[in-house]
Each structure stands twice: as structure tokens, then as C-alpha cells.
Amino acid sequence: MKRFFKIASAVLLLACPSIALKAQTQSTDESWELAKKQAQTEKKLIFVDLYFTGCAPCGQMDREVFPDPKVAAVLEADFVTFKSDILKEEIGKKLCMKYGITGFPTFIFMSPDGKVIDIASGFQSVEELTALLQNAKDAAKKGKFKKYSPTINEKDYPDFYVQAYMASKRNVPFDVVDAYLKSKDVSEEVSFVIITGLRVGRQYDDAFLLSSKKLAQDYGKSSVTNHIFTILQRKKKDFEKKNDLKGFKELLAEAKDFFAPEEWTKYEGILLKDFGVEKVITKNPNASEKVVR
Numbered sequence: 001m002k003r004f005f006k007i008a009s010a011v012l013l014l015a016c017p018s019i020a021l022k023a024q025t026q027s028t029d030e031s032w033e034l035a036k037k038q039a040q041t042e043k044k045l046i047f048v049d050l051y052f053t054g055c056a057p058c059g060q061m062d063r064e065v066f067p068d069p070k071v072a073a074v075l076e077a078d079f080v081t082f083k084s085d086i087l088k089e090e091i092g093k094k095l096c097m098k099y100g101i102t103g104f105p106t107f108i109f110m111s112p113d114g115k116v117i118d119i120a121s122g123f124q125s126v127e128e129l130t131a132l133l134q135n136a137k138d139a140a141k142k143g144k145f146k147k148y149s150p151t152i153n154e155k156d157y158p159d160f161y162v163q164a165y166m167a168s169k170r171n172v173p174f175d176v177v178d179a180y181l182k183s184k185d186v187s188e189e190v191s192f193v194i195i196t197g198l199r200v201g202r203q204y205d206d207a208f209l210l211s212s213k214k215l216a217q218d219y220g221k222s223s224v225t226n227h228i229f230t231i232l233q234r235k236k237k238d239f240e241k242k243n244d245l246k247g248f249k250e251l252l253a254e255a256k257d258f259f260a261p262e263e264w265t266k267y268e269g270i271l272l273k274d275f276g277v278e279k280v281i282t283k284n285p286n287a288s289e290k291v292v293r
Helices: 019-021 029-042 056-065 069-078 090-099 127-139 161-167 176-184 191-195 200-211 213-219 221-241 245-256 262-271
Strands: 044-052 078-087 105-112 116-121
Touching: 029 044, 029 078, 029 090, 029 245, 044 056, 044 090, 044 127, 056 127, 069 078, 069 127, 078 090, 090 105, 090 161, 090 191, 105 127, 116 127, 116 221, 161 176, 161 191, 176 191, 176 200, 191 213, 191 221, 200 213, 200 221, 213 221, 221 245, 221 262
Parallel strands: 044 078
Antiparallel strands: 044 105, 105 116
16 A cells, blocks of 8 residues: 655645734734834844633633743843734634634744744643744744735635634535636645644645645645644544454554654554543543634
8 A cells, every 4th residue: 555655746726022912902904013023123033922722722821821031031032922812803713714723722833924943732831832832933044934824814815714713604615616626736825724723624635745844845844734633533444444443553653753752642542542442532642722613
């Protein structure tokens, strides 16, 4: 059986210092533009915290991580912070649409002119967030940015995708999505966020797996990793129908190299648990909270 991760020929078709947080009472398009202008003026990077009220890991970040002196010092010295509630604020919804975000909290590290350095989702410990902030600083100095365009323009996206994020109309028929993707270069930004943001069906799964490393380089590991987990959940059902645990383990062994060791421990444990046994849907091991809007 062909192994997806060894074939390279196919291509896929704030919480921030307390003063800043208190000052930002309502995130809007205007406040977003002001944050970018401030970053340019002060020659700092931008740290975006996308959350929603009631999100457990978001609250945990606010209580345990952002107040930490090490985190607060780095954010204050090197970043302009921007925080938005994605269920209440238009700009939060637009940022989620722009990057195909579905799990929260999500953190976006940007240059002053809006180029994405990295994206991370889920609870981050003090050590993990400090490392992410340092890595973002190092990457920016080297001019290493993701492929995303630096601006948000709703006209760049098909109406069904805009409505999914801006009006919570996420039940998009696959034939509608497929008709759009077939007419586009699906390795480009808009197609990528449609596939990951709407969790497009299995017809695109194999191509996504084949191109996962390049996609992670272009758009960030977090989005790619989350979608790979979704794909492997779908693949698991196929292997269960054939009662092929050995084959599924072989597929997982190939996926393993894409993940950090501690990350893979979570994913593999969930994917192998109760193989072939009727069960309820399992939550993504990424410690972020999903929102179906």
C-alpha cells in the first residue's frame, strides 16, 4: 500500500501586559490598524490572542501564563499585543477567517506590516509561550515568514467561506466547496484555509497528507497538524471497516515524524484507543477549545 508521507510528487491540488489589555476594551478594524501602526512606529512585532469568553484554556492562559513576569517582560519589550473575542468582535471573526482558525486560544505572531511569522493554538505553558515568542523574534530577524498575504480582504474569498466565519453558516455542502476548489490552485492560501477551516472531506485527504511538510512550511505547523489529526480520524474509520489495525499503525508510524514527541504521544494514544470499538467522537488532543459557529 502506498504510504502518503514518503511520496513527495503530489502537491495539494493578547494576553499581554496588563496595561495593554485594559486599554483594549473593544477590538475593531480600527483598533487592529492602530495596533499595526503602533508596531511599525515602535519597531516591534505583533502578538495576537484570539479567544472567546467561556473558553477554558483561554481563561487558563489569562490566569496562569500571561501574568508571569517572564512572559509579560518579553511581550512588553518586543511586541504590540492585540486581543479579540472571536464570538463578539468583527475583527476577531475576520482574523479567524483569514487564517482558517477553528481552535482557541490561537496566537498569531506577526511582523509590523502584517506578515505571519507563526501560528500556535491551544494552552501554552510559560516555558512554551516564552519559546514561541523567542522563536518569532529570531525568525523575524532572519526574514522568515509564512505564505499568507499581509492584508484581510473579504473579496478574496468565496461567499460560502465568508458566510461560514462571519455569519456562522458552516454547514456548507461539499459539492459547493469542491466546485470552487476544482477551479483553483488548491495549494494557494485561500484554498488552504478553506480546506483546514471547513474541515473539507476525504476527497482531499491524501493530497493533503502528501504535501503536509510543504504546507506546514508555507502556512504554519499548527493548522496543518490539526487537520492531519482530523484526516487520521477519518482514515481510522476506513481501517476499522477492514479490521486492519496493522495497516493503521503503519500509517501512524509515517505520520509520527511530523509531530514533536510529546505531541505525538497525545495523538497516537487517542487514535489507537478502542480501535474497532463503537465509541463517541474524541476531542482533538490539542488543548484548544473548538467552536462550531
